[in-house]
Amino acid sequence: MKFTDGFWLMRDGVEASYATEVRDVRADADRFTAFAAIKRVERRGDTLNSPLLTVDCFSPAEGVIGVRVTHLAGSRRRGPEFELPGAHPQAGTVRRDGSVVELTSGALSVRLDEAAPWTLSFRDADGHEITSAGRKGTAFFTTDDGAHHMAGQLTLGVGEQVYGLGERFTPFVKNGQVVDMWQADGGTSSEQAYKNVPFSLHVSPAGAHGVFVSHPGRVSYEVGSESVGQMQFSVEDQTLEYYVVAGPTPKDVLRRYTALTGRPALPPAWSFGLWLTTSFTTQYDEETVTSFVDGMAEREIPLSVFHFDCFWMREYQWSDFAWDPDVFPDPEGMLARLKERGLKISVWINPYIAQKSALFEEGAAEGYFVTRPNGDIWQWDLWQAGMALVDFTNPRACAWFQAKLKVLLDQGVDCFKTDFGERIPTDVVWHDGSDPERMHNYYTHLYNRTVFELLEKERGSGEAVLFARSGTAGGQQFPVHWGGDCWSSFGAMAESLRGGLSLSLSGFGFWSHDIGGFEGTPDPAVFKRWLAFGLLSSHSRLHGSSSYRVPWEFGDEAVDVARRFTLLKHRLMPYLYGAAAEARATGVPLMRPMLLEFPADPTARALDRQYMLGPDLLVAPVFSAEGDVEYYLPEGTWTHLLTGERVQGPAWRHERHGFDSLPLYVREGAVLPFGADDQRPDGDWLDGLTLLVAPGADDVTVTVPDHDGGVAATYRVTRDAETGAVSVTAAGDGAVPEIQNL
Structure with a gap:
């Protein structure tokens, strides 16, 4: 002001x-x-x-x-206050x-x-x-x-x-x-x-x-x-x-x-694979869902998570957490059939209870909703008809909300997309007496925490993951967050990246976005460029509003691009999950603005169309149909991961890339653990492991994580000063992986 x-x-x-x-x-x-x-x-x-x-x-x-x-x-402190779990008097x-x-x-x-x-x-x-x-x-x-x-x-x-x-x-x-x-x-x-x-x-x-x-x-x-x-x-x-x-x-x-x-929790390894959704207002049922899953398998695009968006529930009844019986008459059987194919299941929820839902009467009778100063339940028709707002300052309301979600977990659901949480009124009374102005931003913290804690309890701490839209300080503890509603254009793709990089400098370790954009239907060129960007992000989800985002809707080349970068991400998982474990341990994000790795380089400080994926991979998404891209390489020798081309920095580069390529460079001195399994993100990363050795990696210790974020194996890579030959030794009794010079 x-x-x-x-x-x-x-x-x-x-x-x-x-x-x-x-x-x-x-x-x-x-x-x-x-x-x-x-x-x-x-x-x-x-x-x-x-x-x-x-x-x-x-x-x-x-x-x-x-x-x-x-x-x-003398003013009474009504709260809420930001929690500071790391405070030490x-x-x-x-x-x-x-x-x-x-x-x-x-x-x-x-x-x-x-x-x-x-x-x-x-x-x-x-x-x-x-x-x-x-x-x-x-x-x-x-x-x-x-x-x-x-x-x-x-x-x-x-x-x-x-x-x-x-x-x-x-x-x-x-x-x-x-x-x-x-x-x-x-x-x-x-x-x-x-x-x-x-x-x-x-x-x-x-x-x-x-x-x-x-x-x-x-x-x-x-x-x-x-x-x-x-x-x-x-x-x-x-x-x-x-x-x-x-x-x-x-x-x-x-x-x-x-x-x-608060540091971010470590998302499960399976969550780093490709997510596919029904999209928002599209028509879908089990037959449609199965056709999508079959289509991905027929085209050899590995799929890790299938997400059901809003209309898995009955119209005018969001959120009542009950499958629409006219569309999904056998939800338990359907989920079991999907899980037999190795898929995890996500469903959409929000913290609003529509008046038509049976849960409205139940929550109203128990006092689980936010009220107006006169005692009336706060309601409006924006989004859902007559909807009320769950009061997460009430412990009994939290337990009630969690009990409804537990039914879904028992049916076979693995995680939740916790949408909304932003439109929080200030002319209301909260159960714990919180200040409505202070609660407006903070509500999302209570909402996401309530759902995340349920997942930790029911699935285990290493299996809990959200797909959350809103957040505030401390919300990084409950990953993953995605960028919200964007248009299907190159401009929206670039603004989404700016938002993600800004969030990463605000303490959030993991971030995603809707591949292809949410609103509208992307031009095939936009979709294909966004595929490469999305599959080189922390988490990767195909999602849209009024049109499907299955790759074959955008042509055969889109299928090839989706397959190429999904397989690549899976092989990068030993490296990516190590960077994810670092985010949990230190708060340094997986997707890093260039200034985090190169703070002494004044050029790096303003870059917002490229980023480091972990400490050693530079990614520069392409924001044009023709493939023209401008990007910057800081000082050092950089090696293109896909082509092997070496470039000496510092240097600005102007290039043209096909849809199956983008600037993707390995940093000098790096050793990347590269898996053999390209079919799933949570496979055995040590089986067939290759260490990709970049120039300048003369004496490097590299670790491969296990699925809990611990250390599965440690290797030391050394280079003979006279011959330049590279050798590797394993700590303990582990097998020695293959070495490949970049």
Whole structure:
């Protein structure tokens, strides 16, 4: 939210109060509290009729410093609050040196000088300032309509670029943008977002740091927009709490941030295979489903998951979790027949209960729905007629919802597509008394957690996986998330990738999208290019709105492309699942913006049409029918995985690719474990394993994961300095795999 009118003036109806002078500091061993007047105090009378801001500085974890700024402390905290599972009290140490008080936590410190004008200076381990809340950096604003906003401003250094803030489809670098944290079902073509995460990653020539605003409601960002040298964030509240997260590298920031807010679970290996759906409004029954599965098998395209979208349930009755008996008279038998073919089963759900559903009366009688202040159940007709909203702040409602889903699991369903969760009203009352404004964004966290915990309980922790659309901070713990409703065009393909890369810099380790686009029917060229991109993403799903997405609908060449890249992804699984296990352990995502691997390369920092898939594979999707593509290779020798071509970077490349190809390069010094089984993602990765050895891999230790994300085998690859011959040894008694020089 903008409060000023240019540099000199305030906007009409806005009154500003800035922390100006330190009046007192109370320090403990691990934290300090400063009291800041909003004007210079020249005489005793200046202390009257004037606010005093309370500023608490503390550390919840190593390398993270929290700041809590409060104007009026008597406001009742109704919640919800972001959960911080990695918080550890007393992680910092306070020292005083004359008028200076400093809190240090690992490689990060915050310094306040009582004798100087108000400034919170955040510094790295060498004492260099990485950002500060200076002259206007700690403030509150009141407006003529009675609103009260707390605001923080942190300086942006020269060359500092800002990323993240959730899955945003606007430009990848957020400098100059106005961003509001407010869940919305806005598709992928607007400034709205399904996944709003109030965490920003800051990268500059001097290093990296992060900023997490711990407020689950609306947070309004001005990223070098209102004040071009500052990032401002504000909330309508009496308190503002934010955390500065140390680097020095972008990966270090993500490690610390996800350690605090929660690391992603490891999705099961089978979920990395190809998912095929019925699509949304298309006509389908068991015969149709079987024809799709048969068609994929006849064309030798391995399929891992089949998904039933909304109309598996009866019209006007979503979600009642009951199969439409006119279309699916024998759901248990049908699921058993599909599972006999080695398929996992996914079904669509959402947290809305239509009035026509028998569950509406049941939930209403038990008080499981969100109500209006007068006690009426909140309802509307947008999406489903007379629908109500399950109140996941009510533990009994959560158990009731889980019991309905358990019936489906007992029938043979393996996972759920947890759609929606964004259209959450604010004129309501929650069971636990939560603040409706704060619950609007946070609702999706409770929704996805409720479903994910059921899957962990019934299927085991290593088998739980969602296909979720909405999310917020901490939601990365419940993968996988997909990009939502996009058009079937090259532009939408590119904006989807921007959104996914933005989400990956917000702590989310796994991400997917609708191959071919959701709305409309893609041109065959769009579909074929999107196939290659989709099958070189974390998770891969064929899905559409009003038309099917089976490859033969788009021609024989589309079938060939689908087969080629599905088989390739399966063979890459020993490598991909190792990167997935790394995401679980460290929070570093599977699909990585170039700046994560090459933070010192200024060209890499703005790239949003290519990415690293794990640490060693560069992918540059093709966004044109003709196959023209422009991409960048950082410094080093890069080897094309499909052709063996070597290219020396740094270099910009302009090429034309057929539909069966795209820029797919192996990084210098890498050793890729490459499986022999191209028919399934969860096979025996050690059977017939080949190690692909890139130039520069002179002494590399490589591990192959097991299906739990542990270590199945470890190998050491060495190169003779004189002959250049490569050899491999296995740790323990394991068999030695084949070696192939790239």
